[in-house]
Amino acid sequence: MTMTSGEAIALALGSNRSLHWRNPTVTTVLMLTLDHLTKRYGTLTALDDISLTIKPGEFFGLLGPNGAGKSTLMSLVAGLRAPEAGRITLNGKPLSVAEASSRAGLGLVPQSVALYPELSADQNLRIFGELYGLHGTLLKTRIDEALVAVQLADRRHDQVKTFSGGMQRRLNLVAALLHRPKLLLCDEPTVGIDPQSRNAIFDFLEARAREGLTVIYSTHYMEEATRLCSRIAIIDHGRILALGTLDELLAQLPFEEEIRFPAREETLALAAQLPAWGEFITADGVHRFRPRADCKLSEFFALTESLGLPPRLFTSQRPTLEALFLHLTGRNLRE
Ligand SMILES: Nc1ncnc2c1ncn2[C@@H]1O[C@H](COP(=O)(O)OP(=O)(O)OP(=O)(O)O)[C@@H](O)[C@H]1O
Ligand SMILES: [Mg+2]
Numbered sequence: 001m002t003m004t005s006g007e008a009i010a011l012a013l014g015s016n017r018s019l020h021w022r023n024p025t026v027t028t029v030l031m032l033t034l035d036h037l038t039k040r041y042g043t044l045t046a047l048d049d050i051s052l053t054i055k056p057g058e059f060f061g062l063l064g065p066n067g068a069g070k071s072t073l074m075s076l077v078a079g080l081r082a083p084e085a086g087r088i089t090l091n092g093k094p095l096s097v098a099e100a101s102s103r104a105g106l107g108l109v110p111q112s113v114a115l116y117p118e119l120s121a122d123q124n125l126r127i128f129g130e131l132y133g134l135h136g137t138l139l140k141t142r143i144d145e146a147l148v149a150v151q152l153a154d155r156r157h158d159q160v161k162t163f164s165g166g167m168q169r170r171l172n173l174v175a176a177l178l179h180r181p182k183l184l185l186c187d188e189p190t191v192g193i194d195p196q197s198r199n200a201i202f203d204f205l206e207a208r209a210r211e212g213l214t215v216i217y218s219t220h221y222m223e224e225a226t227r228l229c230s231r232i233a234i235i236d237h238g239r240i241l242a243l244g245t246l247d248e249l250l251a252q253l254p255f256e257e258e259i260r261f262p263a264r265e266e267t268l269a270l271a272a273q274l275p276a277w278g279e280f281i282t283a284d285g286v287h288r289f290r291p292r293a294d295c296k297l298s299e300f301f302a303l304t305e306s307l308g309l310p311p312r313l314f315t316s317q318r319p320t321l322e323a324l325f326l327h328l329t330g331r332n333l334r335e
Pocket of ligand 2: 070071072111187188
């Protein structure tokens, strides 16, 4: 889903309904439930009968490739679009697209940076804060804290268009937290940024999560979901393919480890035998072998030894969510 920055700002803030935001009454968001949610764009079903419950304090991951439906799900939870079927409840109360007050405890970090490039960081945060109903000393304190938290205090009065992509992302993130929501929707907040900014965002979000913020975090990087999320839903073509903690998800794989070795002439004879022993994939010059549960590793290494292959050729590791996605769909997460 693509949004212009202006649209994203309007959507993120519900500014056309800003009156409701001036007196946020919801102080605690405990539980978010999606119940048989379906969203269509014309004939395309972007979300197909999605049900899940996000518990208070969870760092919940939505992991899926381009077009999986992550942003659509975020936009429904943020109340920016209405589903064709199903419903969303916050603390048991239906979330209303028409009533912004029903979403006062939510914050949205949209996928595309939603800031005014001609204005300074301070001016941008001021606009967001005022739309969320903050004023005076409280707003100033929140802006001070926000800029310090994402290491932008010294750039406070610089125009946002002079910021790097990573700096803009960091600012975009704290703008969504000025009103202290209890549930933060983060839609791929690290796309296209340098590792340093990415780590700053991770550290920041992890600190907020420790303070009790509930986070829904969408990504197509399994490394991010693995590092950050206490539970993860793997989604593809608008459906949840798997859901659970990392351990629960990886337990769905019919193998417990992956052995990698180089794809070259000396390993040809070995490679020819392995498909019978488990899952066998070759990509980027590397063979990946995932032995079936009944395959004894001692037998595997006896075979490699009999073929005269030295142990240093082989590395063994725990499978990843990437392997699970491949197992479930036959495709890579990023193609
Ligand atoms: N406004 C729209 N009009 C029509 N189709 C849309 C619209 N927004 C999204 N789609 C389609 O709905 C599906 C889900 O899109 P969505 O943006 O939710 O996926 P995503 O998981 O966020 O992908 P990405 O990782 O690329 O951001 C895609 O097939 C997309 O083309
Ligand atoms: Mg998206």
